[in-house]
Structures are given as structure tokens and as C-alpha cells.
Amino acid sequence: GAVVSQHPSRVICKSGTSVKIECRSLDFQATTMFWYRQFPKQSLMLMATSNEGSKATYEQGVEKDKFLINHASLTLSTLTVTSAHPEDSSFYICSAFRPGFATYEQYFGPGTRLTVT
Amino acid sequence: AQSVTQPDIHITVSEGASLELRCNYSYGATPYLFWYVQSPGQGLQLLLKYFSGDTLVQGIKGFEAEFKRSQSSFNLRKPSVHWSDAAEYFCAVGAVDGNKLVFGAGTILRVKS
Numbered sequence: 001g002a003v004v005s006q007h008p009s010r011v012i013c014k015s016g017t018s019v020k021i022e023c024r025s026l027d028f029q030a031t032t033m034f035w036y037r038q039f040p041k042q043s044l045m046l047m048a049t050s051n052e053g054s055k056a057t058y059e060q061g062v063e064k065d066k067f068l069i070n071h072a073s074l075t076l077s078t079l080t081v082t083s084a085h086p087e088d089s090s091f092y093i094c095s096a097f098r099p100g101f102a103t104y105e106q107y108f109g110p111g112t113r114l115t116v117t
Numbered sequence: 118a119q120s121v122t123q124p125d126i127h128i129t130v131s132e133g134a135s136l137e138l139r140c141n142y143s144y145g146a147t148p149y150l151f152w153y154v155q156s157p158g159q160g161l162q163l164l165l166k167y168f169s170g171d172t173l174v175q176g177i178k179g180f181e182a183e184f185k186r187s188q189s190s191f192n193l194r195k196p197s198v199h200w201s202d203a204a205e206y207f208c209a210v211g212a213v214d215g216n217k218l219v220f221g222a223g224t225i226l227r228v229k230s
Contacts, residue, residue, distance in 0.1 A: 006160075032216060043207065043222045044161075093160055097216050104149045104211030106218060108160040 003027055004096050006109035013084055014117055021079045021112045023094030029074035030096035034106060035067075038091040050077045084116045119144045119212050121221035129227040130198050138193040138224050140182075140208030149211030150191040151218065152182055156204045164206075167191060178202070203228045 003026040013019045023033055031052050036044040048058045048069050056069035066088075068080040077096075081088050091113050095106035120143040130136050142148055149168055153161040165176025172184040182193045191208060205225050209218040 004160075034217070041225075043220045046217060049217065091158075095161075104216050104218060105151070105163070105166060106216075108153070108162070110160040111158070113158065 002096075002098060002107045004030075004094065004107045004109040006092075006094055006112050008112060009110060010113045010115075012115045012117060015085055016083055018080055018082045019084055019114060021081075021092055021094075021114070023077045023079070023096070023109050025075045025096045025098075025107070028096075028098045030077075031074060031099050032097040033071060033077040034095045034097070035069060035077075035079050036093045036095070038093060038111075040091075044093060047079075081114065084114070086116045089114055089116045119148075119210050119219045121208050121210050121219055123206075123208055123221035123224050125224045126222070127225045127227065129229055132200050132228050132230050133197050136193075136195045136198045136202070136226070138206050138208075138226070140191045140193065140221060141189050142191060142208070142210045143189065144210055147186075148191075150182075150184060151209040151211075152176065152180070152191075152193050153207045153209060154178075154204050155207065155223075161207065164193070198226075198228055200228045200230060202226060 005024045007022045033050040035047045047062045048056045050056045050069045050071040052071045058064045071077040093111045095108045122141045151166045152164040155161050165174045167174045167184045205223045207223045208221040
């Protein structure tokens with residue numbers, strides 16, 4: 001149990017376009033999902049916390065207008081990178097928190113590799 | 118604020134040898150501690166966690182970790198490493214707010230045959 005999927009696994013887009021990444025909890029309802037960004041050979045940087053039915057909470061320094069997060073249902077959160085630029089190329093990972101289970105324990109998706117050309 | 122230090126960026130061990138990956142945390146109260154493993158291009162898989170109770174925690178794939186409050190440490194160990202254990206390992210602590218996790222910088226494990 002506690003499986004989280006991400007789609008797509010890889011995406012290449014042209015500079016100036018937008019790209020949407022989906023994060024789904026497959027076998028549980030996730031009231032909270034997290035979006036991370038990971039640069040090569042670095043740790044995970046938390047970008048934002050996504051709560052179902054409310055606005056996402058962004059970490060300091062993350063542009064909320066550039067990284068749009070929507071958590072419209074208990075099993076789906078989306079991250080849209082708007083007007084993407086090459087510096088947005090990165091590995092994006094989502095995770096889901098399963099309420100009623102272990103505190104802080106997050107289940108991670110497999111990640112999405114974004115390349116902006 | 119909470120923080121996690123993984124002092125070793127890279128570690129190389131021979132297959133069959135024992136392994137210890139170090140993790141030190143900064144947190145005022147009893148921490149919630151985790152070890153995750155990440156294979157290249159993949160998400161994170163939970164190896165084990167500590168919330169309370171027995172300070173020696175058993176995880177998947179033969180890993181264990183020991184919580185030592187006096188040293189603010191939560192080191193990961195495995196008695197005999199397999200080539201498939203080569204990956205990056207992250208230690209994390211639960212933050213005060215919002216069920217967030219604070220991650221260490223990670224340790225890349227290489228296994229030589």
C-alpha cells in the first residue's frame with residue numbers, strides 16, 4: 001500500500017512553454033502533498049506544501065506564480081511550471097502524507113525529469 | 118530550526134563488508150527520524166523510521182539504525198553490503214510544522230566488487 005505515482009516521468013519542453021506534472025496517491029487519500037526539487041547530486045529542496053481544497057503554501061524563495069500548484073482532489077496534486085526556462089530544468093519529486101498513520105511519514109513518487117531547451 | 122547533517126558525501130565499501138552511514142540532527146524535543154534510499158533517477162524509498170521506544174530500529178533490505186539521544190545521532194548500518202545497495206541515502210527529521218521533513222545532504226554509497 002501507500003503508492004504514489006507521477007506523470008510524466010520525463011518531459012522535454014521548449015523555453016517559454018508551460019508543463020504540468022501530476023502526482024497521484026493510488027491507494028490512499030492524501031490531504032497533504034509536498035513538492036520537492038532536486039538538483040544533480042544535491043538533496044531535496046521543499047518547494048511547497050499542497051493541501052486539498054486550499055491554496056498551496058510555498059517555501060521562501062519559491063515563485064508561486066511560476067510554480068502553480070493545484071490539489072483539487074484527495075488523490076491528485078498538480079505542479080505547473082509556467083513559462084519554463086532552462087534554469088527550471090530539474091528533477092521534481094512529489095510526496096504524499098497519509099493522515100491517520102505515522103506522523104511525518106511521507107510516501108514519495110518516482111520523480112519527473114524536466115528538461116527545458 | 119531543525120537540521121540534519123550527513124558528514125560523508127561519498128562512501129565506498131567492498132561487497133560483503135559492513136556499512137555505517139552517519140547522521141546527526143538538531144532538534145529540541147524527541148525527533149521523528151527517517152532514512153530514505155534513492156536509486157539514480159528514482160524517487161525515495163523509506164528504509165526505516167524512529168518515533169519512540171526501542172532505540173535500535175530494523176528496516177527493510179537488512180538495514181538497521183540506532184538512535185542515540187546523547188550524541189544526537191541516527192546512524193544507518195548494514196552488516197554485509199550487496200552491490201545492489203549502491204545508491205544515495207538520505208537522513209531526515211520531522212520538522213515542527215506541517216508534517217514537513219528536513220533532509221540531510223545525502224551520502225552516495227558505492228560498492229566495489
